[in-house]
Amino acid sequence: MKKAIKMLGVAALAGSLVLAGCSSKPASESNTAKKPSSGTLIYGRGGDSVSLDPHNVTDGESFRVTENIYDGLVDYEKENTKIVPSLATKWSTSEDGKTWTFELRKDVKFHDGTDFNADAVVYNFERMWDKNHPQHKGDFSYFHDMFGGFKGEEGSVIQEIKKVDSHTVQFKLKEPQAPFLANLGMSTFAIISPEALKKHGDKIGENPVGTGPFKFKEWKRNDSITVEKNDKYWQQGLPKLDKAIFKVIPDNTARLTALKAGEIDIMDGLNPSDVNQVKGDSRLQILLRPSMNVGYLSLNNTKKPFDNPKVRQAVSMAVNKKGLIDAFFAGLAEPAKNPLPPSLWGYNKDIKDYEYNPEKAKQLLAEAGFPNGFETEFWAMPVARPYMPQPQKIAEAIQADLAKIGIKTKIVSFEWATYLKKTKNGEHPMALLGWTGDNGDPDNFLYVLLDKNNANPPAAQNISLYKSDKVHDLLVKAQTTSDQAVRAKLYEDAQKFIHEDAPMVPLVHTTPPLAASKAVKGYQPHPKGSESLVDVSIEK
The missing domain is CATH 3.10.105.10 (Dipeptide-binding Protein; Domain 3)
Known part of the structure; x- marks a missing residue:
């Protein structure tokens, strides 16, 4: 990132605020008039995911995958951390900054066919917040850290999470929290299907079900994770890819060799010393992740x-x-x-x-x-x-x-x-x-x-x-x-x-470098270290 980023959540605390972004949907939807591309993208990475339960991980290799299976209430712009709508279309805050109200997107389904609604949002956040919740299985360290603790603990900034109606949810805070809205955009606060949570319990990390652009298909430990296109994704015409495979190749040099051989399409963990080598290959491209x-x-x-x-x-x-x-x-x-x-x-x-x-x-x-x-x-x-x-x-x-x-x-x-x-x-x-x-x-x-x-x-x-x-x-x-x-x-x-x-x-x-085949189009590295493949296509 070349300049400081101003956070919407701070301004919100100065008074009442209603946001809906430039449109009611993320910027990526501006491309829906284009004919979707198809194909399979293979992403080479250095390590496997720890879990695909976003509420219980903090590592980038897990979020790299969960970000494509799940959506959160809000998201960030493709190039920076400015807040944009996602599963919530609008939000407002009270003058004292203690009450946040979110209007939710309608007609959204989880991958298992169940409805996304206010009940689902409350269930997810209660799962993280309340130690007595039947699905509070894990340490939920990110929730604890970003919101000051769990229900009943002295430092917890959250007082209540409640359903207002079927597509409106409200968070009441004990005191204003300046980064509250920015926190909600984090990958860890994605929304999981409540029915899947009830079905799989602490095995949800191996059986992820969200509303995101890709559905989970297969996980071969320490080898690959495969996700497939969600044909019923709420962003019309997206994703463009039919399938994405996250392939583990631990050694950076071996990963670059695989990219050159056409065995993978994109890789992270490129040795900086290899950047010029990639630039000299007409089949490849360098992508730089903004520094944060x-x-x-x-x-x-x-x-x-x-x-x-x-x-x-x-x-x-x-x-x-x-x-x-x-x-x-x-x-x-x-x-x-x-x-x-x-x-x-x-x-x-x-x-x-x-x-x-x-x-x-x-x-x-x-x-x-x-x-x-x-x-x-x-x-x-x-x-x-x-x-x-x-x-x-x-x-x-x-x-x-x-x-x-x-x-x-x-x-x-x-x-x-x-x-x-x-x-x-x-x-x-x-x-x-x-x-x-x-x-x-x-x-x-x-x-x-x-x-x-x-x-x-x-x-x-x-x-x-x-x-x-x-x-x-x-x-x-x-x-x-x-x-x-x-x-x-x-x-x-x-x-x-x-x-x-x-x-x-x-x-x-x-400033981390990534390398990719020139056939990969629309890949925008995000400062936070992982990004959705919703807008990515591949032309082979």
Whole structure:
């Protein structure tokens, strides 16, 4: 993203607002006059989905698929995080910002033939919100993090979710929440068929049923997921594809080889160093995803010696970020000094990053009681991610940096779903991970990744388990304030404390490259890291 994104939900809190976008349907419907293309698109990716239950996942590989099976109440524009209608056609908020009313689209069916209506919306959100709901099976960590907790918990911002009539639903909040509308656009808050939930229970992740452009057909674990065109999709004439297959090819180079051979049609996780090679192939094209991410080194603040801020600061000074970028990102990244990317408003540009200074890092270690360094495990992701295209090699480079100041590390990895589960449980001493923003609001980075309320194993999004009352107070105040300028100042102040405490090492903000056959038309990479294939076609 080249400039900051303004959020509709903030303006809404200033007074009553009714929105219906430029039309009652997303921009993609402007193409319905065209004759739909057909064919099968094969998408090559580095890892498998964890689950196809959108309410119970946080990883991009899961959302890459669920976004094509389900719809949410609202969505984002194809190029940015501006809110547009989806299953809700209009919405309004009360003057105090505590009541949100949504008018729902009529004549929409789930893939199992059942009706989408207000009852379905209430059932889905009650499932996530209420621990006593019969289908509250899972940790629902995203819901907990974005809405402050579950029903009955002190931090929960939601007071009531109710049906007004068959196609109107209302959310009543305990207090205004500035990012509320932007949050609802996130892939995790998609609407699942209530009948499918009742039928499949905790196996809904293997039997997904939504209202989206594609219907689930088959899942071969660690190999492929196949979805087929929903002929009764509510956007007339869409989708254009007959079928999409999400194919797992773990190695980036092997994935590029498959693309060149015509075995797949598009791939993510392209090594930046291979961009020029793709540009030189007349059969292929480069697609760049707008930057809205951070790759970071998490330091578990509850485990010795990372409970000592001087040790954390020493690690920050030991990592040569410029060296990493030169070696692995081919100019498609910039060093990160904050967890918040500079493409978002609220970014504190005045913070000075920890300098790369091994000698000063050694001095800090000595002051912390480790004059000879120490030994620890260093966890590295098994799959390439948009913010980290070669995690194992990046881990080895950081391992070499840390060895220079006496920190000896053993690199450890696990299968992707296990890696996520274990880091959320806080089992790691230090671990590579990252975050791609979901909604264009600073809250989605700072509150999710670093608020004390989200340092809650076994479902911690704040995997550094960092707990700061000062940061918490600033982030909560920012959530309940309508003035964006005031919110921005609160986020800037929070970043000062975060930088001083050094709970993690922000490494890079990337512009992730994708490669595709030139036969692929209409593919628009979204800043949030995944996108619908509803408008994509393939001409073979």
